Amino acid sequence: MTTTAQQPLNSGFGAASTAEEVIKGIDLTGKVAIVTGGYSGIGLETARVLRTAGAEIVVPARDVERARTALEAVPGAEVEYLDLLDPASIDSFAEKFLASGRPLHLLVNNAGIMATPLARDARGYEAQFAINHLGHFQLTTRLWPALVAAKGARVVVLSSRGIRFAGVDFDDLNFEHRTYEPFLAYGQSKTANALFAVEVDRRGKEHGIRAFAVHPGLIIDTGLVKHIDPAMLRAAGALDSAGEPIRDPERQMKTVQQGAATTVWCATSPRLDGLGGVYCENVDITPLVTPENEAAWATGDTIPGVLPRAVAPEAAARLWEVSERLTA
Ligand SMILES: NC(=O)c1ccc[n+]([C@@H]2O[C@H](COP(=O)([O-])OP(=O)(O)OC[C@H]3O[C@@H](n4cnc5c(N)ncnc54)[C@H](OP(=O)(O)O)[C@@H]3O)[C@@H](O)[C@H]2O)c1
Numbered sequence: 001m002t003t004t005a006q007q008p009l010n011s012g013f014g015a016a017s018t019a020e021e022v023i024k025g026i027d028l029t030g031k032v033a034i035v036t037g038g039y040s041g042i043g044l045e046t047a048r049v050l051r052t053a054g055a056e057i058v059v060p061a062r063d064v065e066r067a068r069t070a071l072e073a074v075p076g077a078e079v080e081y082l083d084l085l086d087p088a089s090i091d092s093f094a095e096k097f098l099a100s101g102r103p104l105h106l107l108v109n110n111a112g113i114m115a116t117p118l119a120r121d122a123r124g125y126e127a128q129f130a131i132n133h134l135g136h137f138q139l140t141t142r143l144w145p146a147l148v149a150a151k152g153a154r155v156v157v158l159s160s161r162g163i164r165f166a167g168v169d170f171d172d173l174n175f176e177h178r179t180y181e182p183f184l185a186y187g188q189s190k191t192a193n194a195l196f197a198v199e200v201d202r203r204g205k206e207h208g209i210r211a212f213a214v215h216p217g218l219i220i221d222t223g224l225v226k227h228i229d230p231a232m233l234r235a236a237g238a239l240d241s242a243g244e245p246i247r248d249p250e251r252q253m254k255t256v257q258q259g260a261a262t263t264v265w266c267a268t269s270p271r272l273d274g275l276g277g278v279y280c281e282n283v284d285i286t287p288l289v290t291p292e293n294e295a296a297w298a299t300g301d302t303i304p305g306v307l308p309r310a311v312a313p314e315a316a317a318r319l320w321e322v323s324e325r326l327t328a
Pocket of ligand 1: 036041
């Protein structure tokens with residue numbers, strides 16, 4: 001059974017809205033936000049805009065120097081070392097944050113990699129699953145006491161329309177018994193991200209923690225596409241003949257500013273008070289894909305929606321238990 005809260009709210013915003021537009025009128029003074037990957041692409045814009053509303057920003061980074069340089073545009077942002085592929089660094093980061101005694105009001109699990117060649121971490125875990133999901137699972141659960149202490153926290157998890165490529169294969173999470181395909185692994189990790197938001201919300205709501213999954217749109221001028229052949233992007237209609245990104249938000253092709261809008265809305269909008277465990281895009285809760293529109297949804301970009309398997313509570317609970325074992 002799937003959550004019934006998966007219904008658009010008619011937020012008043014849309015595919016072309018920017019993060020700056022959705023945060024207008026919201027005061028985050030006194031709030032603390034951690035944004036993983038907050039030194040590039042969508043995460044950097046998210047950190048910048050949350051800061052303009054007054055939030056204290058902490059950015060975990062695997063390249064601290066590069067992060068400090070990128071974050072010159074975000075006054076006062078703290079940078080701490082963390083590599084989502086290195087469990088010890090996640091524990092150290094979380095311990096240091098907890099030791100600071102601060103509550104954590106906003107956790108944006110934004111960092112990610114896409115369609116990389118097969119790589120494994122020291123535990124043998126496939127890298128896209130390990131970075132995109134397991135690292136964030138470990139980070140969120142280690143930071144749980146600070147989220148509880150906020151007495152009203154939100155966790156935002158970056159998923160993707162890449163959920164169309166694959167569900168979570170619980171029998172072979174790490175591609176040990178099947179052929180590795182970069183987009184299959186990305187799809188699995190992004191479905192895991194969406195499911196994680198469902199279970200964080202279920203476990204968290206009694207502690208005031210609500211969680212949301214986000215599809216930001218297709219934003220090709222970030223670091224994410226470094227493993228994608230530009231010819232493929234041209235064939236997909238994302239680049240024009242001069243190699244410039246095509247902008248058409250109604251077809252998901254967004255600027256970074258538009259791409260960060262749904263994250264910022266999920267992190268801050270009062271319209272979402274009392275809600276959670278839902279998947280959002282185009283700055284609204286998105287509807288469930290139905291059997292009738294699934295083929296059109298999967299092959300086009302104009303129909304919004306989330307596949308039921310990406311918000312299924314049973315799979316979300318199972319993924320949490322498996323992730324606990326894998327990160328113990
Ligand atoms: N752009 C899109 O079209 C799109 C579409 C759907 C979903 N998303 C999702 O949006 C999120 C942000 O993507 P983006 O497009 O903004 O890409 P990006 O510019 O490449 O940003 C990703 C960030 O994640 C960080 N990161 C990667 N591996 C890490 C690790 N092992 N430990 C710590 N940090 C790590 C990167 O750091 P380094 O620079 O050091 O690698 C970078 O700061 C991703 O989760 C992505 O899946 C993006």
